[in-house]
Amino acid sequence: MKDYDVVGRKKGVSAGHVVAVIVICLFAAFFLFPFYWMITGSFKPMASVTASSLEIFPSTLSTMNWEKLFKYPAFKWLFNSMFTAFGTMVLVCFTSAMAGYSLAKKQYPGREALFWLFVGMMTLPRQVLLVPLFTMVSKWGWLDSFEGLIFPAVGWPFGVFLMKQFSQTLPTELLEAAKIDGCSEFRTFWDIVLPLVKPGMGALAIFTFMTSWNDYFWQLVLIQSTPMKTLPLGVAGLQMEWGTDYGLLMAGGTASSLPMIVVFLAFQKYFTKGITLGAVKG
């Protein structure tokens, strides 16, 4: 970027701008601080966690809290969260990719109405379905199970909407050419459509994973036994049990947010894409 604009005024270094950048950096520190505090807190011995002096940099470190955390089935909780999020992600991606392709590129009566049915339900707060879903799922014996965690989350209209938006950009000529070459419907989808919608599916995959990982409300009502808990739920349980053992809670908090943070930092591009794609107008 040039330092001067066309009429010779200096660009981007006004006092107001400098102040604005400083303010944003302060806010960034404010946002990052809880994470710093949590990670260092997880390594602080009990005494220093509740010490009355202000100690921003820990003076003594210990792994006591982590050892205590793993007296609980924390690895099982981690596995439960991973399995649930991954299962939901795979199912949402495939059903949404197929439905999105169908709604964007296929011709049949009722298509518009069905699309609007999906869109119309998109903003419906899921929690409204809580009681009926809970009674349904308990009648089927799905309480405390992966079926109960995964399947109800697959009926997620946002995924269909996102994939429909994305499939609209597919070149129709290519699909017609495949048909003329005698490609079966399923092969057209599998070999031509899927590779082309991969970036959209990447965005959706990460979004679904995150939503599932953070679906605290549903997990809370569905899961009853300790070994079936997801990681956030397990940590929430520690919170109920050890309300003020902040060292242990910070270890739990670090464990339950770290996987998502790593996924986010690695795939930031797709998160951004998913968010902006989901918000496109029309």
Place this chain on the structure above:
Amino acid sequence: MKKSFQAKMRDWLPGYMFLLPAMFFFILFVVYPMIKGITISFYDYTATKYEFTGFSNFTYLLKDENFIKSMQNTILFVIGNVPLVLIFSLFVSIVIYNKSEFTRSFFRATFYLPAVSSIVTISIVWKWIYSPRGGILNKIMESFGAQPINWLGDERYALTAMIIILFTLSVGQPIILYIAALGNIPKDYIEVADLDGATPWDKFKNIYWPLILPTTLYIVIITTINSFQTFAIVQLLTGGGPFYRTSTILFTLYKSAFELQNYGLASAMGVILAVIVVIISVIQYKYLSTDVEY
């Protein structure tokens, strides 16, 4: 040439087949429970009985002090959080949208971090920060000579303390949306304005603001809807207290369903929440259809 019905069906069938799996899950786990939920809201449905009672759940709720309080609190969460989110995300985005890719992704990531980490994590870290015993906020205040405050336990501060947490959870997505929207504004608009000697305020008022208006409306709507659904931070931090100062509609719904087993009443609350959210969505579609082209 007219095609026979069979031939038409052959053309249509693949479309329906591809839609089927998503439709199956959608009808089974969204449409059907929704209809069922509306039905239940007209019943006196508890662990022991299931009896049609018309609108009595709704008329009961309109007079129920706890529900009215949780409704008021929910609205306070919304009107406290939405302007904060809007102003802050717009400010951050305008300052950083034309910076280097590295700067943009650094701030995008920083402000989105609370939203990606588990909500349980955010809640317990803040619980510790606010804690009257050993919480860092009070330690900092004491080092400046101020009196310690029981942030989450004091009626005067609890709601504000909770709104700050909700704010950190909410700003990530709006910032990403604004950065994208601002990046789409053609550079020559700005150059022409510069040639005309426009001040930064002129440029904001006449170029940026009108062009990002659809994004702004979208952000207002999603932030409003999300604020209406505040639950986890309440359940994990205050349990609705002190004196129902922080209980929300969803928290009250959860309590009446799973602590009192009053499913009919809980469903009625759900219906009320859904109606509010649907009204907001309708307004969304109305405004978004007046689209700005660029």
